[in-house]
Amino acid sequence: MLAGGLVYSAGMTPRRAGNLVVTGRVGQDLDLATASWAAGLAAGNALVAVSEAAGGLDLIERCVRMTVYICCTPEFTELSAVADGASAVLAARLGEHALPVRAAVGVRALPGGAPVEVDLIVAVR
16 A cells, blocks of 8 residues: 555565465474575565555665564564564565664464564655
């Protein structure tokens, strides 16, 4: 959704062709590396959504904010390390200068059993 020079994505999960490619709870069913990879895939999906709403990737000035929700056990505390996977994808596609502020939040459950969900807010030219 485009509003006031900003584009907001919905929460995106690690899907390919509409299918969730990884499920489970981090710290129980999934390790840190898999969760980080899943966060990167979800961030890539969010980036596609905001670029389509903006009219193209080249119209994105920078990412403003990213929230990474992580379905995890109460004992899992490496939330920022999971979110690093999402940040790495944004940096690779837009450059380090475009990285947003971010929050990494542990949650009990996500849609469809997804291990991560990412939403973005980006500024457009």
